[in-house]
Amino acid sequence: MNYWLMKSEPDAFSIDDLKKVKTEPWDGIRNYQARNMMRDDMKKGDQIFFYHSNADEIGIVGIMKVVKEAYPDHTAINPKAKYYDPKSSPDNIRWQMVDVGFVKKFKRIITLDELRQHEKKLKDMALLRKGNRLSILPVTKQQWDYILTLA
DNA sequence: GCCAACGTTGGC
């Protein structure tokens, strides 16, 4: 079982939105590294931290899981979609997505600030590394368990 | 709204 962290701007899609709809196709990923992780390493049942970015309160807000493994992100070939990709075509969709399911919302948000305060315990957590803008990040079991104790 | 830190594109 692998562990992940996925970012979303709560204005666009928040943990409360996920709680309401239960499952959601995680479309719009347009970064090769992130796509490759979804395609190659994300397995059904993997656990994911839901992270709110670009918000009043930035941080981890809950847990979701992979309910469907990677498949083509058809929004890439929809000219009206927000993340339309003119270089993709129906027989060559460059992007993939997974479906995620709601697991739980934390009673409180584990803010980025707080995570930084635990930097030593969360050694080399990808999220805390400088300049990291990937919207999907791997989390180690140790980091996962430690963050759960914070929550 | 600013800007640092990227990733991507495209001309050469």
Next chain:
DNA sequence: GCCAACGTTGGC
């Protein structure tokens, strides 16, 4: 294959 220009992300 290099790299300048451009676009995007995301914290502040």
